[in-house]
Amino acid sequence: MSGGNDVDHKPDELEGREALEEEASEGSLSPSAELEEAMREAAEAVEDRQASRKPKAQEPESEALAAELAEVRAELEGFKDRHLRLQADFENQRKRTLRDRQEAHKFGHENLVKDLLGSVDNLERAIDHAQSSDGGDFEAMLQGVELVRRELLGALGKHGVTAIEAEAQPFDPEVHEAMAQEFDDSVPVGTVVRVFEKGYRIWDRLLRPARVVVSKASEEPAGGSGSGEE
Numbered sequence: 001m002s003g004g005n006d007v008d009h010k011p012d013e014l015e016g017r018e019a020l021e022e023e024a025s026e027g028s029l030s031p032s033a034e035l036e037e038a039m040r041e042a043a044e045a046v047e048d049r050q051a052s053r054k055p056k057a058q059e060p061e062s063e064a065l066a067a068e069l070a071e072v073r074a075e076l077e078g079f080k081d082r083h084l085r086l087q088a089d090f091e092n093q094r095k096r097t098l099r100d101r102q103e104a105h106k107f108g109h110e111n112l113v114k115d116l117l118g119s120v121d122n123l124e125r126a127i128d129h130a131q132s133s134d135g136g137d138f139e140a141m142l143q144g145v146e147l148v149r150r151e152l153l154g155a156l157g158k159h160g161v162t163a164i165e166a167e168a169q170p171f172d173p174e175v176h177e178a179m180a181q182e183f184d185d186s187v188p189v190g191t192v193v194r195v196f197e198k199g200y201r202i203w204d205r206l207l208r209p210a211r212v213v214v215s216k217a218s219e220e221p222a223g224g225s226g227s228g229e230e
Contacts, residue, residue, distance in 0.1 A: 111159070112155070112156075112159050115155035115158060115159070116152065116155050118151060118155075119148050119151040119152045119155060122144065122147055122148045122151060123144075123145070123148040125144065126141055126144025126145055126147075126148060127141075129141060129144065130144075156200075159202070160201075160202050160203040161200055161201070161202050161207065162200065162201050163198050163199070163200055164176075164198065164199035164200060164201060164209070164210045166192045166195045166198070166199065166210040166212050167192060167194075167195055168187070168191065168192060168193075169191070169192050170188070170190060170191060170192075171190045171191065171192055171212070171214045174206075175199055175201075175206060175209055175210060176192060176199070176209055176210050176211075176212050176214075177199075177209040177210065177211050177212065178212060178213075178214045179196050179211050179212065179213060180213045180214075181213065181214050181215070181216045182194070182213055182214075182215055182216065183215070183216060183217070183218045183219070184215035184216070185217065185218050187215050188215070189215060189216055189217050190214055190215065190216075191214065191215045192210075192212040192213070192214060192215075193212075193213050193214065193215045194212065194213040195210055195211070195212050195213075196211040196212065196213070197210065197211040198210055199211070
């Protein structure tokens with residue numbers, strides 16, 4: 001009996017296998033329900049695994065962003081500190097500049113004053129000498145005053161102060177100031193014939209103009225050249 005059953009089943013198995021092979025060769029083999037279930041479970045498992053991996057993949061990115069943010073904050077703090085130092089340096093420099101300017105305004109002429117003190121001393125000596133001699137030694141007093149004048153001009157010259165030439169010079173409105181005019185035919189018209197007050201420069205800058213009298217031509221007599229009139 002058993003042998004007959006074996007013989008009976010073999011043709012059936014062969015026929016089923018051949019049918020499957022034929023369907024497979026024709027491309028119409030449909031998966032079983034168990035295979036579809038297994039494939040679905042495998043797909044879900046892959047999706048679950050990918051979903052579980054996303055936070056782990058994002059975690060290093062968050063750490064990198066946090067580290068970059070900390071670096072930017074540290075750099076910003078450095079900029080703030082540098083700004084405060086520069087502001088403090090600027091304020092100190094401003095105060096020093098203001099102090100130097102005030103000192104220059106108060107003591108900038110200190111060297112000039114030192115150079116003038118010797119002339120003041122000599123002038124006082126000349127006055128004392130004139131007073132002690134009851135004005136009798138006028139010549140000595142005059143020499144003393146002349147000495148003081150030369151010393152004063154020398155001290156001014158050391159600091160770039162020079163007198164402006166004016167006497168017998170053509171009138172120059174850049175450095176001369178005309179106070180009056182005089183008839184003088186002995187010199188060309190517009191010549192300085194007298195100086196009221198000397199002018200001075202300091203280096204190339206005008207300190208004050210020379211105040212002068214300028215020549216002009218003599219007026220013709222009334223009637224002019226009327227010798228030819230009848």
